[in-house]
Amino acid sequence: MIPAKRQKYNQQFTEEKYKNFLEKLQDGYCEIPFRVAETPIFIPKALKAKLIAAGEEIISLIKQPDFKELTKNSIPKNWNVPNENEQPHFLTFDFGICKNEAGELTPMLIEMQGFPSLYGFQSHLANSFRQVFEIDNSVNHFLNDFDEKQYIQLLKDVILGNHQPSEVALMDVDAPNQKTAIDFFVTQKMLGIKILALEDIKKIGNQLFYEENGKQIQLKRIYNRLIFDEVADNTEIFKNSFDPREELDVEWVTHPNWFYRISKYTMPFLNSEFVPETRFLNQIESIPADLENYVLKPLFSFAGMGVIIDVTKNDIINIKDPENWILQRKVTYEPVVEALDGGVKAEIRMMYLWPDNGEPQLCINLARLSRGKMIGVRYNADFDWVGGTVGFMED
Template identity: 85%
Template sequence: MIPDQRQNFNQQFTEEKYQNFLTDLQEGYPEIPFRVAETPIFIPKDLKEKLIAAGEEIIKLIKQPNFKALTENAIPKNWNVPNENEQPHFLTFDFGICKNNAGALTPMLIEMQGFPSLYGFQTHLAKTFKKNYNIDNSLNYFLNGFDEDKYIELFKEVIIGQHQPHEVALMDVDARNQKTAIDFFVTQKMLGIKILALEDIKKIGKQLFYEEDGKQIQLKRIYNRLIFDEVADNTDIFKNSFDPREELDVEWVTHPNWFYRISKYTMPFLKSEFVPETRFLNEVTSIPADLENYVLKPLFSFAGMGVIIDVSETDIKNIADPENWILQRKVSYEPVVQSPDGGVKAEIRMMYLWPDDGEPQLCLNLARLSRGKMIGVRYNADFDWVGGTVGFMEQ
């Protein structure tokens, strides 16, 4: 998207360099099970400014006094966790890179989450790109005036809060074997916190503990990476540990309810040039005549699961719970990244940290490249120049 930067990168690229880059990226860490793309994305200043403006519009909605009332039905009744705080600690907004009617590049919102992303790994990924390729110093993967020191300082404030690192843990079902475990290990190295599987944590009264060197250590704050959708059919897993839905003497980063509040459920409330027309399916009074231009998405799913791309009237009529689905106008990605053999589609995730009693701060980004019908690993398994990457933005 910045022609001279793209040309410079492609001219220096070799398969050998790419393999050396991957070796560097994984050094000292377990093997990365997801595909990392061959290239970063070079984002021009005007597109960066549109991405920032789009994010600010969404945050304006989230900060409305009635936002919790608007999104109360987003939380499944059997997964509502007590003691919800007043704000999420993370905001991530995914934008497809498209062209507007004037032919200019523009972001279009695809997904949004009040849930953490790869806040550790993305800094490691960007630094490894810079180490292995001649990337111009006029470009930056950080945003909003952040550099590495300032970013780590804020990241510590958000994750650790007023506690000591040993009183805080990153938690997932089987954390060390998750697909995104590389992010967990980078975060541990960066912040000094524990990585705990659910079963490593035991409940005594309302307090949570883990064992280290034969001692019981109280867990005062959880960096939560557990997605309830992944355990909804296996709640027996809580019997050997604790049930997050119980009254607990622990702080959540971020509280699990925000996963639902800031999600596809929020999109019908947004009216913006950067947001495709989105309606709850139960509020659609007449099926659009141009149904081929729409996509049907379940509210409570992740990683693209359950999405119906080529929608038919029969698909809509067969939905038994239309209140849990959205009908959204399709977004047409522009193949903006030039690979050696053609254009590749791109998606940019803008990543914010929101400290307790503070303001949301845009810090860095994540990017994904795709040649498939959708962004995501399962849709791009047989392609190169696809996968996870990072945006270097013109300052």
């Protein structure tokens, strides 16, 4: 999208460099089970400005005094966690890169989350691209004038709060074996916090502890990476540890309820040139005649699971819980990234950190490339120049 950058990158790209890049990326951490794309995305000023403006519109909604009332029905009753705080600590907004009626590149919102993403890994990924492929400083993966030192400091402030690193842990069900484990290890190196599987944590009274060198250490703040959707059918796992839905003497970063409040559920409340028409299925008075222009999405799913791309009238009629679905106008991605053998579609995730008693700050980004029907891994299994990457934005 910045022609000179793209041309230079493609001319000096070799498979050997890409192999060296992957080795550098994994060195000292772990093998990456997801596909990392062969290229970053080079984002021009005009598109960067639109991405920033789109994010600010969404944040305006989230900061409305009635936002919690607006989203109270988003949280499933059996997954409502007590002691919710007043704000999420993380915001991530996914935008497909499209063309508007004037033929200009523009972002269109695909998904949003009040849940952490690869905040550690993306910085490491960008640095690795820079070093192996000699990307100069006229483009930046950080936003809002952040540099790496300032970014890591803000990440520390958000995740540690007022606690010592030993009192804070990144938690997931089986953390070291998750697909995103490399992000966990990079984050641990950055912040000095523990990585704990759910079963490593024990409840005594209403407090949580983990064991180290034969000593019980109180866990005072959890950097939560556990998605309840993943364990909804297996709540037995809590018996050997603790149930997050109990009253506990622990701080959450971010509190699990925000995963639901800021999600596909929020999209019908947005009215913007950067947001496709989105409606709750139970609020649709008549089924659109042009269903080929819509996609049907379950509210409570992750990684694209359950999404119906080629919607039929019967699909809609057969849904038994329409209050848990949205019907969204399809977004047409533009193949904006020039690979060695043609255009590739792109999605940009704008990533914010929101410290306690502070304001949301746009810091860094994530990008994904696709040649399939959707961005997800299973739609791109047989392609190259696809997968996770990062955007380098024109200053």
